Amino acid sequence: MLSGIHTVADIFCCCCGQIIGWKYESAHEKSQKYKEGKFVLERGRIVDDVDFSAEFYIDSRASMSDGEDS
Structure with missing residues (x-):
């Protein structure tokens, strides 16, 4: 996509x-x-046949890079 310069x-x-x-x-x-x-989620990359009766854990916190692990 060409809609400007971004850091993603x-x-x-x-x-x-x-x-x-x-x-x-x-x-x-x-x-x-x-x-x-x-954020943008690509529909074609997400699996449709998910068992929603199972437990899911979604980590919405920002992750740290290896350099930030102090």
Whole structure:
């Protein structure tokens, strides 16, 4: 997509590790600042046949990189 210069972070499935989308960390153009903190999930990468009777844990906290593990 070409809608401006952004810094993004991948969003991945905590069960299988597949990348399923991205989150806008920062926008470098003033007109694109509204995207910061928003995310995009790619429908084609998400499995439809999920057993919702099973328990799920969704970690919505920002993860730390290896350099930040102090």
